[in-house]
Structures are given as C-alpha cells and as structure tokens.
Amino acid sequence: MGEIIYWGIIRTALLILALWFSFDYIDYKFWWSAAIISIYVIIIHPAIIQFQLFKERNKRVLTDTLCSRCKHFDASAVLCLKYDEHPTAHYVPCDGIDWEPKN
Ligand code: SF4
Structure with missing residues (x-):
C-alpha cells in the first residue's frame, strides 16, 4: 500500500x-x-x-490464512502489527504462537 x-x-x-x-x-x-x-x-x-x-x-492472504483471522492483522496494509512484518500465504511471522482471534 x-x-x-x-x-x-x-x-x-x-x-x-x-x-x-x-x-x-x-x-x-x-x-x-x-x-x-x-x-x-x-x-x-x-x-x-x-x-x-x-x-x-494478497487475496489469498486476506481470506485463507491464520493471520487474516487474527486481531493483530491489519488487512489494509497486509501487515502483522505485532511483528511489523508482511505475512504471506506460506509465511506466518509468529508461526501461530501469538495468534489471537478477532472480536
Ligand atoms: S500475531 Fe501471528 S497470527 Fe497474528 S497477525 Fe501476527 S503473525 Fe499473524
């Protein structure tokens, strides 16, 4: 973005x-x-x-990944706010350890 x-x-x-x-x-x-x-x-x-x-x-990242359902994920920038990294379809920066559900 x-x-x-x-x-x-x-x-x-x-x-x-x-x-x-x-x-x-x-x-x-x-x-x-x-x-x-x-x-x-x-x-x-x-x-x-x-x-x-x-x-x-980024369609797949925004719809089909663990990050897309995490509260630390900023969909407008396709960015993990906790790690300040861009997740991809094959890369989750925290390896799922810090995943927290959205509201
Ligand atoms: S905390 Fe983990 S699961 Fe959540 S957006 Fe960041 S990398 Fe993805």
Missing part, C-alpha cells in the same frame, strides 16, 4: 512541474481540460490499477 502512495506522490510532483511549465505553451481554455485529463491518466488511473493488483496479489 505504501508503494502505491509513494508512486502517487512522485507522479503528482512530476505532473505539477509539467503542468507548471506547460502553462505558457497551452491556450488557457485548453489548459484546464488538459490538466484534468492528465491528472486522471497519470495519477488516478495508475493508482486504481496498482490497488487492484495489490488486492489480487
């Missing part, structure tokens, strides 16, 4: 620079349209695609 936010910030910074420098070269009435379209194409759409890939990659 942090990777999606990181690249979103990088793309936003680059787009701000590009829009800033393009302001003098594009007619004002077209500049806003170009800015809105480029925000969607360069920032929003890639973030949506990255998030869908993130969900697809």
